[in-house]
Amino acid sequence: MAADRSTTPGPYVARALTVDSGNAGDIGLLTINVEAPIGPLQCDVDGSGIVDRTDIGLIIVARNQPAEPGDPQDNDGDGVITVLDARQCVLLCTNARCAP
Ligand SMILES: [Ca+2]
Numbered sequence: 111m112a113a114d115r116s117t118t119p120g121p122y123v124a125r126a127l128t129v130d131s132g133n134a135g136d137i138g139l140l141t142i143n144v145e146a147p148i149g150p151l152q153c154d155v156d157g158s159g160i161v162d163r164t165d166i167g168l169i170i171v172a173r174n175q176p177a178e179p180g181d182p183q184d185n186d187g188d189g190v191i192t193v194l195d196a197r198q199c200v201l202l203c204t205n206a207r208c209a210p
């Protein structure tokens with residue numbers, strides 16, 4: 111089965127051929143329902159789907175600049191990108207030590 115990388119919500123049907131040790135096979139169908147993607151991940155500045163040191167670095171580079179509402183760099187939503195936002199985002203890193 112080829113991997114379907116679609117992110118369009120809706121039902122998808124996968125067809126699989128299963129073969130047992132005696133070479134008896136059967137084709138099965140599996141329906142997968144893809145939900146609508148959730149909103150952007152908090153602190154995921156580069157939109158990679160994870161929070162890592164790249165995101166923290168981008169926040170630090172942008173510190174002391176104003177932020178628009180919803181800007182992932184402004185984690186506390188006070189309208190300014192600060193080192194406090196970076197510190198908060200470190201706590202939200204996907205992997206240990208904010209590894210990519
Ligand atoms: Ca802020």
